[in-house]
Amino acid sequence: MRNRVYILGGHQTDFAQNWARNNLDLFDAFSDTVHTGLAKANLEPSDIDVAHVGNFTAELFCNQGHLGGFFASTDKHFFKGIPASRHEAACASGSIATLAASAELELGRYDLAAVIGIEQMKNVPAEEAANNIGGPAMWSGHECQGIQYPWPHMFSLLTDEYDKRYGINENYLSRISEINLTNAKKNPNSQTRGWSFESESFSRDDKYNPVIEGRTRKTDCGQITDGAAIIFLANESRAKKYAQDNNLRIEDIPYIKGWGHKTGPITLKDKIDYSQNSDYIFPHVKSAIDDAFNRASIPNHESLDAIETHDCFSSTEYMAIDHFGITKPGESWKAIESGDIEMGGKIPINASGGLIGLGHPVGATGVRMLLDSFKQCTNNAGDYQVENAKNVATLNIGGSATTVVSFVVGV
Secondary structure, three states, rough: OOOEEEEEEEEOOOOOOOOHHHHHHHHHHHHHHHHHHHHHHOOOOHHEEEEEOOOOOHHHHHHHOOHHHHHHHHOOOOOOOOOOEEEEEEEEHHHHHHHHHHHHHHHOOEEEEEEEEEEEOOOOOHHHHHHOOHHHHHHOOOOOOOOOHHHHHHHHHHHHHHHHHHHOOOOHHHHHHHHHHHHOOOOOOOOOOOOOOOHHHHHOOOOOEEEEEEEEEEEHHHOOOEEEEEEEEHHHHHHHHHHHHHOOHHOOEEEEEEEEEEEOOOOOOHHHOOOOOOOOOHHHHHHHHHHHHHHHHOOOOOHOOOOEEEEOEHHHHHHHHOOOOOOOOHHHHHHHHOOOOOOOOOOOEEEOHHHHHEEOOOOHHHHHHHHHHHHHOOOOOOOHHHOOOEEEEEEEEEEOOEEEEEEEEEO
């Protein structure tokens, strides 16, 4: 039996904030996130044995690499010499950082780890930001040549593949966006909580919901976001001490019950070609989710109370619905039409607002999903709390579902 890895708490920044406009740089946000997170979790810098950073493209947005060194600079007394490393896997960078930290805790190398995900993306014009996150996460020079907005194009191709195999009504994609943007209004850290939309914004009308690329429209898209999130992980012996010190029961502290990690070929075409004989468009995504379920000793999605999934575009969440087994392949629309994925439904998805509503600071997203899972399982999600949540799953993908990580968190 492997050593359990517990989540002690953490912190998320306000995803509506534009750091550059507030005269903050990447390090300012990094340092504030670390120290605010420590305070919220009732930890001291000296409690941290090892640190991991998830980040995708700080080199392009900020001309900054070597982010592991930021940790030691946040507190020169306590963090001097701390082992720290940075992890990159496009949009799954935060989850990969978490897997690395978890492995060290399971092995007993360290007792308590800090995992931070961070990205600054709003310090450049929107088209430059789109290019910065475009080529590096796909096979640069081989995909999306001559395409103005690469990722809306790529996930339009996913919609095309669903249409080819099963048929698709794009109104259900708009409904996913509407649900997530509605959920985000209840999240005090969401980027879109103050935004207003007309009902026609969730139509497939070119005037109210213009096309960005192919079949991807404006409200189908996740947000370009400045943001960071941090969680603190502990092995079982350290979590027991933490519980005792804070008058908690170890049974009430969420832990990572299961995880799955798969990597597909880097091009979308290869992934689609490889899946032609499969019931699922991305069988490796299904496998990662199944691995997480198996390690958590749960039979299927019916043992979950909520899901935080990748919705960089509405088509991504449409894919996640059937890959989680909520419906049969190609029938994700049924869970949307029935209201099962809404708050109060059988399996609420993205109560936080997801990437479309809450925001998508790329390297931070995987960590943020785990922090929201912690909040749900400890009844600390506030106005977006899922009632009696005990088990929450995440699905975090990098690129066109090249890197895939799924966790099950619960008590």
